[in-house]
Amino acid sequence: MNLEQQISSGALRLKVLDKRMDARSAPEFKEKVGALIKAGNRFIAVDLSEVEFIDSAGLGALVSVLKLLGGQGEIVIGGVRDTVASLFRLTRLDKVFQMYPDPAMALSAVSGR
């Protein structure tokens, strides 16, 4: 799982560079993002614009890192493709994560918090 990191106004933009967030890559995502949260990052914008495929394991990884925040912070999602967005809607995780079509909008939403 390759992640690109960018800090902006106290928020962390995490761009997933892999095309798939699935059962193979989900554990590594949880591990890497978990370490970033433990290091003090509480407001995170996950950029999924490169992700073409996500499955229940990928969704579970996002939920898992959200729970690591314990309500003390926020994770928002930006840049999802229509296919990936349809799975967020189906599983109603679009109600759990704030979703933004543009990754920059997602970052703005958690910046300066």
Place this chain on the structure above:
Amino acid sequence: MLAGSIKLTIESRLENGALVGVAVNHICREAGLSEQEAFKVELCVVEAVNNCIRHAYRERPGNEVEVHFALTPQAVIAKVADTGRTLPPQMLQRPAPPGHEAPLADSGRGLFIIQSLMDEVTYQSAGGRNVLSMTRHLDALASRSSATPSPGEFKIGANPRSGRKQDQGD
């Protein structure tokens, strides 16, 4: 339209699920399915394969997962088979998606996704072999089967009201 059937066999390693998924997606696209339709078929096949590896084989490598994939002008049919542990019936007949009862559950969405996106889903176990069969009709108006399951077969997700209801409009 591209039509026919293919059998893919992988070893029970989670990384191999992507190989089957990509193959199925490309076949669907070549057959003229939309990007959204191909994604949904790929997703269901990958979820079924993951279930075999995780639950039937408990992530132990060295076992086989077989995927029979067939395309007709009317439907895509995927049968995913393993020779591991049989899934408990209550797991297959779970009426409500875990994600709806507990939005923050880490897992448990796989079968719900399959049940939601496929028109017909059956699970059959016989002679030490478990087969999850999934059918998605390509014509949204096609009538959906209400056939009675045979002995030893659990029929799940075939109810139009609990099936693709939430999927429509994508």
